[in-house]
Amino acid sequence: MNRTTMSLIGVVAALAAVTGVAAVAAPGDDADPAASKAARLPVQRSALMCPAPTSSEVGETTYTAFTPKGAGAGKGSASLVPAADGRADDVGKKDAPGKDDKKKAADTKPVAPLKAPGTPVTATTDRSDAPALVGAADGGLAPGWSVQQTTEVGAGIGRGLLGTSCTAPDTDFWFPGASTSPDRQDYVHLTNPDATAAVVDLKLYGKDGPLKAASGEDIQVPPHSSVPVLLSTLSDTRSTNVALHVTAREGRVGAAVQAGDEKTGGDWLPAAADPATGASGLVLPGIPADATSVRLVALAPGSADADLKVQLATPTGSIVPAGLETLHLKSGMTTAVDLKDLTKGEAGSLLLTPAEGSKAPVAAALRVTRGKGADQEMAFIPATKPVGDRATAADNRAKGSTLSLVAPEKGKDARVKVTASAGSEGGSPVSKTYTVKGGSTLAVEPPRPNGLKGSYALTVEPEKGGAPVYAARTLALPHGGVQSFTVQTLPDDRGTVEVPTAGWNMSVLND
Structure with a gap:
């Protein structure tokens, strides 16, 4: 077989490999003009990571896995497996022969494996040392595969209902709403799903700019492992409201912040949507009608200040909160605004749009509190992406x-x-x-x-x-x-991906 024939076969094969169903359009005057456009096709593989749920002796965690029916074709598999504890003092540690054999066997068993789409599968654990989970779905179970981790903690710091959607790996995350306050215990959980080590940098931003850090660079996350980092150990500065920036310089990780407060319980703070610059701004949906306190934490991470118009989308339309028509964010400085009982008994969503002439990107999240006095509970609502297809x-x-x-x-x-x-x-x-x-x-x-x-x-x-x-x-x-309550935003479930339609390109035949 000559070289030019091999080149043509290679191009067609590479395009087909993207989804397994890529089309090749024949040339001709009656060719479909849409053939040159990208098509949205079901993904054939999804990856998710769930952080270690709790260290409490009075906690119980439920994992719920689900793939929508009709999202993909053919059979497939979908399950999670325990990740190793990647902290330096635990890496390479081995128990004495015969010790905790049952526990070791359990640590290799898949969690909440799916066999068919359309029906959720659940698994529970009450272990205080339950590990982080990493997993993948393929074939017909990959499009829209979602896993929810819900933990009920009976007492102690961080008590209450903690919920998070298990997330896909990435290299860059923003967490406005974290804290290094003495009243809070905030851990960022870094989980590496891959066979090579990841190297992560952590940086905190307070009201006066970046916090002076004693550590936070070159954090090693071993393969298939998870590392929790207490945020208050990264800096000597104690601040109630900070924004955390997580950057993977090598490899990729899943990242989530577990926040625990002595008075208001605990919950997971998910990463906010990528800092936005567009005219549509940021949307923070789902403020409960009975919220007794709402705090906005926002940051302009770029080199320019940002000016935002603030609106509350109520059941009857959008209004401007009294005394907060606009919000000015200084570059690299975290701004926190107490909106108090913003919703006044009606469910709402916060809308942040750039003021005229403002183009600086912004990351934002809300801390929402229900109840009063000793009966308070908190949750977080980060800015999120639109639902998209589903x-x-x-x-x-x-x-x-x-x-x-x-x-x-x-x-x-x-x-x-x-x-x-x-x-x-x-x-x-x-x-x-x-x-x-x-x-x-x-x-x-x-x-x-x-x-x-x-x-x-x-x-x-x-x-x-x-x-x-x-x-x-x-x-x-x-x-x-x-x-007790928890709020999960619902961005697109990444069930489909744009794939260019293949067409004839005779230039590949030229030597």
Whole structure:
């Protein structure tokens, strides 16, 4: 076989390998003009990481895994496996022969493996040393594979309901809303899913700029391992409101901040959406109607200051919070604004848009508190990306779920289909369509499966070609006198990817 023939075969094979179904268009006058455009096709592999849930002796964690039905074709696999403890004093440690053999066997067993789409699978643990998890899905189970980690902690610092969506690996994360205060214990969990070590830098920004750091550079995260870092050990400065920047200089990691407070309990602070510069600004959806305190923490990480217009999207439209028409952010300095009981008894979402002439990127998150006095509980809402084609909230119970949908553009209503999956132990799916008025937040009790047994998943699908929609799910469970809660934003579940359509290019035949 000659060299030019091999070149042509190689090009076609490479394009087909991207998805396994790439099309090759034949030349001719009647060729479809759309053939040169990218197509959205189901992904064939997804990766997720879940941080170590809790060190509490009175905590219980539930993992819920789910892939939407009809998202992909063919069989596949999807499961998580325990990661090693990557801290230096534990790397290479070996127990004496015969010790904890049952525990070692459990540490190699897949967690919440899926066998088919459309029905969630759950797993629970009450171990105080439960490890971080790394996993992958392929084939028909890869598109939209989602895992929710929900932990109930009965007492102590960080008590309450802690929830997080397990995340895909990346190299850059922003966490506005973290803290190095003596009242808080905030850990960033770094999880490496790959076979090579990752090298990570951590940098904190306070109200006066970057905090002087005693450490934070060249943190080694061994292969298939997880490393927790207490933020207060990175600097001698104690600050209630800081923004954490996580950068992987080598490799990639999953990152999440576990925040624990003596008075207001604990929750996971997920990474905020990438600092935005566009006219659409930032959307922070799902502030509960009964929030007693809302704090905005924001940072302009670039070289220029940022000016933002602040609005609250209520059930009846967008309003400007009293006394906060605009917000000025100095470059590299973290700004915290107490919005108090911003929602006044109505569910809402915060909209941050650039003021005229302002183009600096911004990262932002909210700390939301419910209850008063000794009966307080906190959760976090980072700025998030729009739902896109579809978003998924994997862990919902018979009671306690609230779905918030936001159409931030005034005059542009959105129609959204919400589907409740089959239950993990029984029940049949149910769908309902909602209309969200432009510039408003719609907070609803989502549909539940018929004959529900166990937990279920929600999928959110905006009407194609319609106005952009942002979403968040609040899960509230009773805990003594406190209505413990956690909020998860619902960006696109990355079930599809743009793939260019292959066409003939005769230039590959030229030597």
